[in-house]
């Protein structure tokens with residue numbers, strides 16, 4: 001880590017970075033928090049657009065930054081390099097780690113890595129609506145102890161748990177407010193060995209997955225259309241529906257468009273030519 005390159009001036013405004021895997025809902029959460037008041041920040045040394053917004057949180061102004069989605073803080077992809085460069089160049093007061101609650105067993109690596117980087121953090125288990133539909137249950141208190149950071153269950157899309165989660169962000173910020181904003185310590189992260197076992201242990205007793213996963217719509221349709229007896233009749237029925245639609249809707253609308261075009265030609269275009 002090159003601390004000499006650190007850009008520390010942020011006018012005393014606490015900076016909170018949102019990080020997480022792609023498609024976990026970071027931008028949706030960012031927009032909900034900032035009420036779409038974001039602008040593209042000017043971050044020297046950062047090659048992609050990173051949105052920022054300054055909004056009030058419990059009476060003080062806070063700057064939120066929406067970082068690109070990445071799978072691994074140690075990875076070498078372009079976006080992973082951007083996040084690495086950002087966190088080692090721009091000190092943050094807090095990191096919000098956004099996780100898809102329905103895929104927590106595949107996403108628990110990031111909170112462990114953020115902890116190894118030495119950054120204060122709050123985990124937001126987003127898409128609680130999806131997790132609820134799948135029957136996934138969380139012991140949040142136990143997960144907080146296991147990860148060593150506050151955990152909130154939210155839906156950035158529908159708003160469940162949002163106010164409580166922002167309360168947790170504010171409290172965490174107050175706890176660390178006396179301390180200075182921090183740069184990510186990648187050297188410590190590189191020294192940490194994260195194995196499958198480490199990840200499993202972090203979730204042990206904290207998450208209950210359903211014994212039988214509910215079928216998705218695609219699986220339900222597959223079951224019907226690929227059925228050994230019903231499959232073929234379903235195929236002929238679908239063909240019948242498609243031909244009826246062409247016959248009943250497609251052909252009459254063709255006549256309608258044709259008469260419309262004739263009317264435009266006779267009533268509007270031809271008088272103009274004479």
Ligand SMILES: Nc1nc2c(ncn2[C@@H]2O[C@H](COP(=O)(O)OP(=O)(O)OP(=O)(O)O)[C@@H](O)[C@H]2O)c(=O)[nH]1
Nearest residue numbers: 021022023024025026027028068069127155156157
């Ligand atoms: N069901 C559900 N869908 C959500 C929720 N939050 C976000 N989504 C959906 O998840 C998808 C990805 O959301 P984004 O906010 O673009 O995710 P992101 O993490 O910013 O993605 P990247 O920037 O590509 O890393 C969108 O289709 C959202 O509608 C939620 O709470 N519930």
Ligand SMILES: [Mg+2]
Nearest residue numbers: 026027028069
């Ligand atoms: Mg995004």
